[in-house]
Amino acid sequence: MADLDPILNDIDADLDNALERLFTFLRIPSISTDPAFATHCREAAAWLEGTLTALGFETTVEETSLHPVVLASAPKPGTPHLLFYGHYDVQPVDPLDQWETPPFEPRIATDANGAKRIVGRGASDDKGQVMTFIEACRAWKAMAGELPCGVTILIEGAEENGSQGLPEWVAANRDRLGADIVLVCDTSMWNPSTPAITTSLRGLAYFEVKVTCASRDLHSGFFGGAARNPIHVLSKIIADLHDAEGRVTLPGFYEGVREPPEDLLAQWRGLDLSAEKFLGPIGLKEPAGERGRMIIEQVQSRPACDVNGIIGGYTGEGTKTVIASTASAKVSFRLVDDQDPQVLARTFEAFVRERVPADCKVEVITYKGSRAIALPFDMPELAIAKGALAEEWGVPPVTVGAGGSIPIVGDFKRLLDRNTLLIGFGLDDDRIHAPNEKYELASFHKGTRSWARILAAFGAAGKL
Amino acid sequence: MADLDPILNDIDADLDNALERLFTFLRIPSISTDPAFATHCREAAAWLEGTLTALGFETTVEETSLHPVVLASAPKPGTPHLLFYGHYDVQPVDPLDQWETPPFEPRIATDANGAKRIVGRGASDDKGQVMTFIEACRAWKAMAGELPCGVTILIEGAEENGSQGLPEWVAANRDRLGADIVLVCDTSMWNPSTPAITTSLRGLAYFEVKVTCASRDLHSGFFGGAARNPIHVLSKIIADLHDAEGRVTLPGFYEGVREPPEDLLAQWRGLDLSAEKFLGPIGLKEPAGERGRMIIEQVQSRPACDVNGIIGGYTGEGTKTVIASTASAKVSFRLVDDQDPQVLARTFEAFVRERVPADCKVEVITYKGSRAIALPFDMPELAIAKGALAEEWGVPPVTVGAGGSIPIVGDFKRLLDRNTLLIGFGLDDDRIHAPNEKYELASFHKGTRSWARILAAFGAAGKL
Numbered sequence: 001m002a003d004l005d006p007i008l009n010d011i012d013a014d015l016d017n018a019l020e021r022l023f024t025f026l027r028i029p030s031i032s033t034d035p036a037f038a039t040h041c042r043e044a045a046a047w048l049e050g051t052l053t054a055l056g057f058e059t060t061v062e063e064t065s066l067h068p069v070v071l072a073s074a075p076k077p078g079t080p081h082l083l084f085y086g087h088y089d090v091q092p093v094d095p096l097d098q099w100e101t102p103p104f105e106p107r108i109a110t111d112a113n114g115a116k117r118i119v120g121r122g123a124s125d126d127k128g129q130v131m132t133f134i135e136a137c138r139a140w141k142a143m144a145g146e147l148p149c150g151v152t153i154l155i156e157g158a159e160e161n162g163s164q165g166l167p168e169w170v171a172a173n174r175d176r177l178g179a180d181i182v183l184v185c186d187t188s189m190w191n192p193s194t195p196a197i198t199t200s201l202r203g204l205a206y207f208e209v210k211v212t213c214a215s216r217d218l219h220s221g222f223f224g225g226a227a228r229n230p231i232h233v234l235s236k237i238i239a240d241l242h243d244a245e246g247r248v249t250l251p252g253f254y255e256g257v258r259e260p261p262e263d264l265l266a267q268w269r270g271l272d273l274s275a276e277k278f279l280g281p282i283g284l285k286e287p288a289g290e291r292g293r294m295i296i297e298q299v300q301s302r303p304a305c306d307v308n309g310i311i312g313g314y315t316g317e318g319t320k321t322v323i324a325s326t327a328s329a330k331v332s333f334r335l336v337d338d339q340d341p342q343v344l345a346r347t348f349e350a351f352v353r354e355r356v357p358a359d360c361k362v363e364v365i366t367y368k369g370s371r372a373i374a375l376p377f378d379m380p381e382l383a384i385a386k387g388a389l390a391e392e393w394g395v396p397p398v399t400v401g402a403g404g405s406i407p408i409v410g411d412f413k414r415l416l417d418r419n420t421l422l423i424g425f426g427l428d429d430d431r432i433h434a435p436n437e438k439y440e441l442a443s444f445h446k447g448t449r450s451w452a453r454i455l456a457a458f459g460a461a462g463k464l
Numbered sequence: 465m466a467d468l469d470p471i472l473n474d475i476d477a478d479l480d481n482a483l484e485r486l487f488t489f490l491r492i493p494s495i496s497t498d499p500a501f502a503t504h505c506r507e508a509a510a511w512l513e514g515t516l517t518a519l520g521f522e523t524t525v526e527e528t529s530l531h532p533v534v535l536a537s538a539p540k541p542g543t544p545h546l547l548f549y550g551h552y553d554v555q556p557v558d559p560l561d562q563w564e565t566p567p568f569e570p571r572i573a574t575d576a577n578g579a580k581r582i583v584g585r586g587a588s589d590d591k592g593q594v595m596t597f598i599e600a601c602r603a604w605k606a607m608a609g610e611l612p613c614g615v616t617i618l619i620e621g622a623e624e625n626g627s628q629g630l631p632e633w634v635a636a637n638r639d640r641l642g643a644d645i646v647l648v649c650d651t652s653m654w655n656p657s658t659p660a661i662t663t664s665l666r667g668l669a670y671f672e673v674k675v676t677c678a679s680r681d682l683h684s685g686f687f688g689g690a691a692r693n694p695i696h697v698l699s700k701i702i703a704d705l706h707d708a709e710g711r712v713t714l715p716g717f718y719e720g721v722r723e724p725p726e727d728l729l730a731q732w733r734g735l736d737l738s739a740e741k742f743l744g745p746i747g748l749k750e751p752a753g754e755r756g757r758m759i760i761e762q763v764q765s766r767p768a769c770d771v772n773g774i775i776g777g778y779t780g781e782g783t784k785t786v787i788a789s790t791a792s793a794k795v796s797f798r799l800v801d802d803q804d805p806q807v808l809a810r811t812f813e814a815f816v817r818e819r820v821p822a823d824c825k826v827e828v829i830t831y832k833g834s835r836a837i838a839l840p841f842d843m844p845e846l847a848i849a850k851g852a853l854a855e856e857w858g859v860p861p862v863t864v865g866a867g868g869s870i871p872i873v874g875d876f877k878r879l880l881d882r883n884t885l886l887i888g889f890g891l892d893d894d895r896i897h898a899p900n901e902k903y904e905l906a907s908f909h910k911g912t913r914s915w916a917r918i919l920a921a922f923g924a925a926g927k928l
Contacts, residue, residue, distance in 0.1 A: 202685065206783045215747030221666065221868020224798045225768030226742065226759050228752040231793070232706065232771060238696060239703035278690060283679030285823040288692040295690050304689030307696060308786050313773030314794060319670045319831045321796060321868070322772050329695070330778060332785060334688045359749040367783045404685020404785070 003144070004456050010139045011448050018138075018448065019108070019118070019441075021051070022131045025088075026106040026120045032067055032089035032161045041067040041157045044088040048072075048155055051134065055141050057153065062173075064165030067157030071176065074137075074151050080381075080458045081150035083179035083418070085408070086130035086186060087159035090122035091433045098435035108441065116441035125432035128439035129185040129424055129447070130155060136451035148459025152179055159186075159408075167411045174415060180464045181381045182412045183454075185447070187424035190271075190398040192440065195389045195450065197382065198422035200300065200401035201409060203335030203372035205344045206308075208365040209234065209352055210328040218323040228357055230327040231312045237355045238307055238329060246290045248305045248333075250347050256338030260301045261377060264399065268296045271398065300401030304334040334403060341369025370407050375419050384461050385421050388453040392446060397423075425450070467608065468920050474603045475912050482602075482912065483572070483582070483905075485515070486595045489552075490570040490584045496531055496553035496625040505531040505621045508552040512536075512619055515598065519605050521617065526637075528629030531621030535640065538601075538615050544845075544922045545614035547643035547882070549872070550594035550650060551623035554586035555897045562899035572905065580905040589896035592903035593649040593888055593911070594619060600915035612923025616643060623650075623872075631875045638879060644928045645845045646876045647918075649911070651888035654735075654862040656904065659853045659914065661846065662886035664764065664865035665873060667799030667836040669808045670772075672829040673698065673816055674792040682787040692821055694791040695776045701819045702771055702793060710754045712769045712797075714811050720802030724765045725841060728863065732760045735862065764865030768798040798867060805833025834871050839883050848925055849885050852917040856910060861887075889914070 011018075030044035031037040045061045048070040052059040057072035067089060075081065093103040101107055106120030118128060133153070140147050154177070158164045170177065190196040211230040218227050243249050260268075275287045278295045289298035298304070312327025314320035333344060349364045356362040375382060382399075389397040402422070409420045425447035431437045475482075494508035495501040509525045512534045516523040521536035531553060539545065557567040565571055570584030582592060597617070604611050618641070622628045634641065654660040675694040682691050707713050724732075739751045742759045753762030762768070776791025778784035797808060813828045820826040839846060846863075853861040866886070873884045889911035895901045 204685075204785070206785075213748060218746060219868060220768075220770045220772060220796060221668075221798060221866070223746070223763060224770045224796075224867060225753040225762040225766055226739075226751050227746065228748060228750070229770050231774050232702060232752075235699040235702035235771070235774075238699035242696065275690075279823075282682060282687070282691065283823075284677060284692060286692070286821055287690050288696075288821075289689040298689040299687060302689055304684075306684045306688045306693050306787055307699070307777065308684060308784060309777030309779045309788070310695050310699075310791065311775050311779040313771065315773045315775040319794065319796070320772060321668070321670075323770055324773070327774065330783065332684060332688075332783070334685065357750055357752075359743075359747075402685070403688060404683060 004453065006143045007139045007452050008449050010143050011135065011445070011452060014139070015445055018131070018135045019444070022118070022128060022444070023106045025127050025131065026122050027104055029104045030089050030157065031092050032158045034092060038067065041089055045070050045157060048088060052153060055134070055138055062169070064158070064169045066161060066164040069157065069166070069169060070153070070155040072153040073176070074147055076147060076150040078463060079149040080181070080461060080464045081152065081179045082181060082183055082458060083177055084133050084151060084153045084183045084185070086133070086184070087126045087156045088130065089157045089160050090125070090127070091160050093121050093435070095435060100436055109438070117438040118441060118444060119436060119438045121437055123437050123439040124426045124430035125437065126159065126186050128444055129426065132425060132444060132447035133183070133185055133451045135448040136455060139448070139452055140455060148455050152177065163408050166408060167415065170411060170415050177416055179416070179418060182416070182418050182420040184406070184409065184420055184422045185424050186406070187402060187422045188426040188428055189424070189443070190400065192427060192442070193393065194395050195393050195397040195423070195425070196400050197385060197389070197397050198402045199377065199382070199399045200336070200374040201372060201405055202300070202303070202401065202403055203339065203341060203370045204332060204405045205335060205341040205369045206330070206332040206367040207345070207348060208328060208330050208367065209237065210326060210363040210365070211356060212326045212361040214323065214325050217325050220321040220323045223323055227323055228360055229323050230360070231324060233356060233360060234310065234312065234327045234329055237352055238331075240355065241305055246288060248303065250344070250351050252347060253303070253344070256340065257303060258337045260297070264377065267399070268294055271296065299403045301336060303336050303339055305331065307331050336372045337374065339372065341371060345369065370405050370410055373409050373413065375421070379419060380461070380464060381419070381421060384457045385423060385454055388457040389423070389450055392450045392453050423450070423454070468917065470607045471603045471916050472913055474607050475599065475909070475916060478603070479909055482595070482599045483908070486582070486592060486908070487570045489591050489595065490586050491568055493568045494553050494621065495556050496622045498556060502531065505553055509534050509621060512552060516617060519598070519602055526633070528622070528633045530625060530628040533621065533630065533633060534617070534619040536617040537640070538611055540611060540614040542927060543613040544645070544925060544928045545616065545643045546645060546647055546922060547641055548597050548615060548617045548647045548649070549876070550597070550648070551590045551620045552594065553621045553624050554589070554591070555624050557585050557899070559899060564900055573902070581902040582905060582908060583900060583902045585901055587901050587903040588890045588894035589901065590623065590650050592908055593890065596889060596908060596911035597647070597649055597915045599912040600919060603912070603916055604919060612919050616641065627872050630872060631879065634875060634879050641880055643880070643882060646880070646882050646884040648870070648873065648884055648886045649888050650870070651866060651886045652890040652892055653888070653907070654864065656891060656906070657857065658859050659857050659861040659887070659889070660864050661849060661853070661861050662866045663841065663846070663863045664800070664838040665836060665870055666764070666767070666865065666867055667803065667805060667834045668796060668869045669799060669805040669833045670794070670796040670831040671809070671812060672792060672794050672831065673701065674790060674827040674829070675820060676790045676825040678787065678789050681789050684785040684787045687787055691787055692824055693787050694824070695788060697820060697824065698774065698776065698791045698793055701816055702795070704819065705769055710752065712767065714808070714815050716811060717767070717808070720804065721767060722801045724761070728841065731863070732758060735760065763867045765800055767800050767803055769795065771795050800836045801838065803836065805835060809833065834869050834874055837873050837877065839885070843883060844925070844928060845883070845885060848921045849887060849918055852921040853887070853914055856914045856917050887914070887918070
């Protein structure tokens, strides 16, 4: 692809200006969950509108039930059409006193090894990542006069608030979102020198279990030994959820769970991701999941169950001889492949009720559920993106599963019937959602170059 | 005992005046745990000093490390000497808005059945109970000119604050507390028409277990399935503490636990205390303790283990996909017979540590421990008190164990080598420590008569 060189050179030469543009974007405190910042969300949308219009996109800012979305379109008949999704909103900044510099005054810092990084709220999640794509479009436009393929850009403003309003907006605007594939830049690389494409996302089923025994709190001296203790009941339920091999014991839980294809397993084995390497940074050594599974399987291709919270009885300082009336726990499941959160909800509730004595009560609240999402491994778009990333980074990207859920990806599948390629340049230590959020300058620079190459590759591929 | 009639008649005739005296005592807000009420504690001690001096006791108010004790003595050589213990301090009154009338403005209320009750903080715990003994002494003094046996009265002011300072004071004043037996009026009757003598108190061992896995809270999407969850670890420990028969599984836990004597078991069987009767008022039906044991055994003669509190992870409204770094639980054991809290502390800690994975940490805090206390069933003082109570109530008193602990009783045994007879006229529904505390007028009236009879019986018994 000889015509790509001037574009990549332009990206290199224009890096300081690109940073200035990103800094302008980062200075807008577009916190979506706090109504006090609503006008700043609108300001961020307006800034994007101006930026994308200047790049030749037909751009509009459109209302949703919360903050507006920015929709920018540049079709190119006869080429593949890409729908890029990102978000302009950011997380709240508290605890503010833990920031080394003000969160909305972005700066370049240099780490101990001399590497430069962009510090500020949104640097990584997601303004910095969004701008890698927009800057790639800018370079193409500047040097080639047009993009090599059709592009629609959709940037929302409520991702950190559960994408409130977005699915409804997408459903109502299906015909304006026609594309061959969705691209999302909101995930991480495998490590600082190895890119990654996230090809699967685990689903989620989340419950709260509240056990009530006696009608009031009891004195454990008077009643201890005779009265049922809801903390005991709840602990038994939780203990029963896993067997000694680390497997979830719910009947039928593993139905619909498939083994990853052998080539993916081979790739994972080649990664040599030991438990020490994965768990060491968080102070652990021994994997807690299913015996006989690689750690990458445990967090990506296997389902899991975690109690996310528990409370009951006296939890203050010192002692109180009480038998609580109630105790409750939040229990969630990460789902893979064809596991159905609705089936799980029934199985889980039955499992819980079986373990609650007849004279006690239990309430099981089902909070939310989403199925797992998996990209077909044989789709041509995946091969195209892999090839482009390999050229930029000198190593092929790792295709990984993400342990968490990004529900909008499911919405794109459901509402637009389109798959999503999750390609991001963040790193696990970017401190997203935390003080002193950062994005490596290399992520920003090579991320932009990566998108320029991906656009080129899709353009060269012709109509898919 | 022909000479008892005028004394009992005097108690009947003087009831209104006795109530007035009790009300004066109840109006003093002698809350021991709140330093703001320290002068009122001193005021209560001074009121007792005046009252007991007027009754002919040699009375002093003596300092301890917290609130003063009142010591009143009236020896009578050649007769048994009784040491009566009670407390003038009361519990805090919050939540104040749940009191129907101000807690320190005592009043007589009439229940649905026409029975009268004394309402106010301390009515039952312990001012009302203390005054049954003092009023009995007053009637003896008024009608017979002197008490029928030697009496020392020790009223402390920090019982609701863990008897702070009392053991040290008792240890330092051993020679002034010589007595044949200790009497305590701070327990309940079997039911409104059946008195009870508490002949055993379970001991207590109290621990906190804090499990730490990862060095920080984790996202359950990213780490779920691989990272150890401290709530799972803690739940397994708690679940493992009991077997399917309701027995505690700690190695050696039941060593030192004896079967009650056959005559006590026979008496308990005769009580016909069904699980429904005992658990019904708290909304339960099925006893949770050891299979094959009467409910009265479960709460009195058998040890027990209860988790008094547990906390970990996200416990607010809604959901958070977190794997907590730490989780903790408060775990206590009720001990009987020769179970040793120090041995238990070692066994429990080993049991916990065995169940914590090698890469996690656990802290076991030992809060406090007291051995169980049991009165010898063949001691003559028990027979004397039983006889006197049977005369007053028309039915023999039930000898019961108390599920809870009263550590000062252990101190009397340890420091004075004296046994304690726990004889009280409270009822289980007296709402001690709660708003609208009450004491039945019948408890106050017949309690006073009971003590008059007990004093007579000890006097008649001659030197023990």
